[in-house]
Amino acid sequence: MAFDFIQAALAARRKDNVFRQVTTLDSAVGALIEVGGQHYLNFSSNDYLGMRQSTAVMQGWVDGIGQFGGGSGASPLVTGHTQAHQALQDHLANALGREAVLLFNSGFAANQALCQALFQLPLGSKSATEGFIVADKLMHASLLDGAVASDATLRRFAHNDCAHLQKQLDKIFAGTNRPTQDILLASEGVFSMDGDEAPLSELAVISKQYKTWLMVDDAHGFGVLGKTGMGAVEKHGLNQQQVPVLMATFGKAIGTAGAFIAGSRDLIDYLTNFAKHYIYSTAMPPAQAVATLASLHTIEQNDQRALLHDNIAYFRQLTTAAGVAITPSMTAIQPIIIGSPEQAVLISQRLRNMGLWVSAIRTPTVPKGTDRLRITLSASHHKKDIQALVDALVLVMGEKKSWVKIGE
Incomplete structure (x- = not known):
């Protein structure tokens, strides 16, 4: 019978005391x-x-619903992108010192979209430019799954171990016919299960040395770390050149939902054109964007x-x-x-x-x-x-x- 494995898989989870259930x-x-x-x-x-x-977030939802209604009604590239979304993107870009920002419905979608858009076979092509995603071993599952689902080769380095990272990078360059520029070095700002912080300043130096792009998933640092709460990159004083790709979420310290990717204008334009999770998803409700911006303003001041x-x-x-x-x-x-x-x-x-x-x-x-x-x-x-x-x-x-x- 089809899909017989389902019952066996669930039975194994129960036997090993790792069966998951939802709490209402x-x-x-x-x-x-x-x-x-x-x-x-x-x-x-x-x-x-x-x-x-908080009063700010609750009032933001009320104001946003009053102005835009309950949902966005379409994907961003159709009619789902409103002034509320643009205001949030502009504020984030300015606060983070990045050229542009793109909103996503979740951090999972943002990480998947990034990996698959940066490392995909061009239409009509049978072979892609060799690319690698080199990620901390304890990276979010969304990034690791996104890497596996992309056309990149995934390599992992021991958690927060810069020496092992350099060994992995040396292996990549030793095994290629040319020094590739298509290497995404990925780490988190604050790791979700251990709560420890990445050595981002050291990673930025290594990234520059090997001419990679450093990507920081700051889901658990954004809103908490830094002088104004802009996260790990603010705490370490890292600019767009040092961290070309920054992802963070709103569903944790900010108190709403959704996520964003911040970077150069070219990166955001590229994702707008090639990130399927953005192109083919209904935009987040405008009221959510209003509430998120209200929360960010409040966090900066309280x-x-x-x-x-x-x-x-x-x-x-x-x-x-x-x-x-x-x-x-x-x-x-x-x-x-x-x-x-x-x-x-x-x-x-x-x-x-x-x-x-x-x-x-x-x-x-x-x-x-x-x-x-x-x-x-x-x-x-x-x-x-x-x-x-x-x-x-x-x-x-x-x-x-x-x-x-x-x-x-």
């Missing part, structure tokens, strides 16, 4: 969520600055980033004092490595029974043996919330000897 929220207010009639302190949201329900960084420092102070093992991350993403999918789920459930929502992240989302609790902090959290989390972690981690399987 009844409500969400600030740092609280309601699930099945129960309320929890939420330590699993990427709404790092608490902007999702103290939400300072509140977040204070909460990060407080969490790390408490966990260190309590003897809870944490990683070196100095960002909102504070993972606690457990090592086993079964135990990670069990600890997550124990915390949930105490009114704390902390997601267990398991393989294949993270490498095997690094299953973890992915704690994310927000400016919406109060000190008492963080204290409650750490107290619960101390209690649960001390119960290891009495752990049993869920349901027994």
Whole structure:
């Protein structure tokens, strides 16, 4: 029978304790969520600055809907691109010091579009110019999948390891008949599962040395890092020549949805003409663009980033004092490595029974043996919330000897 593998694949996921299920929220207010009639302190949201329900964002949606309606009604190249979209693109280009910006419906679509548009066989051609995507081993799945689906050769270097990166680049140049210019060097600003930051200044130097294009996926740094919240490239002071391709999302610190790619005018014009995820998708709702721009203006002016960084420092102070093992991350993403999918789920459930929502992240989302609790902090959290989390972690981690399987 066709597609017999489906049941077998699902059975294997369940057996290995890595089966995924959707959680339906009844409500969400600030740092609280309601699930099945129960309320929890939420330590699993990427709404790092608490902007999702801010006055600015909510009013932006209302104003945008009043002016443009609920949706865009068409793809950007038909009649879906409005003044609201253009205003957002112009603001981002100016704030980031880039020539132009292009909006996408998600970071996944942006990364896929970039890889496939930059590395594709020309129409009527049977062979493409040799191209490579050299990516950090822990890059987002969207970028890695996009690379595999493109006509480029994907090479990966050990996480944040510049020496290994150079070895990979040396192999590429040693194996080609000519020094190719078609190499995209890809890294994240802040890595989504570990919370550590990339050595972007070093990567920019290597990129210049090997004449590659450096691409930064700043989904988890944009809005949080930098003097005005413009992300990792602002923090490191890297310009368009040093980072020709910058991608970031609005669904995390900005509190709305969607994504963008920023770069040269030629790059954005090229993507406008060849990026299928842009050309053939309905444009994001104009109201979403209005709300996103309102959020960006607010972030530049308020103290939400300072509140977040204070909460990060407080969490790390408490966990260190309590003897809870944490990683070196100095960002909102504070993972606690457990090592086993079964135990990670069990600890997550124990915390949930105490009114704390902390997601267990398991393989294949993270490498095997690094299953973890992915704690994310927000400016919406109060000190008492963080204290409650750490107290619960101390209690649960001390119960290891009495752990049993869920349901027994």
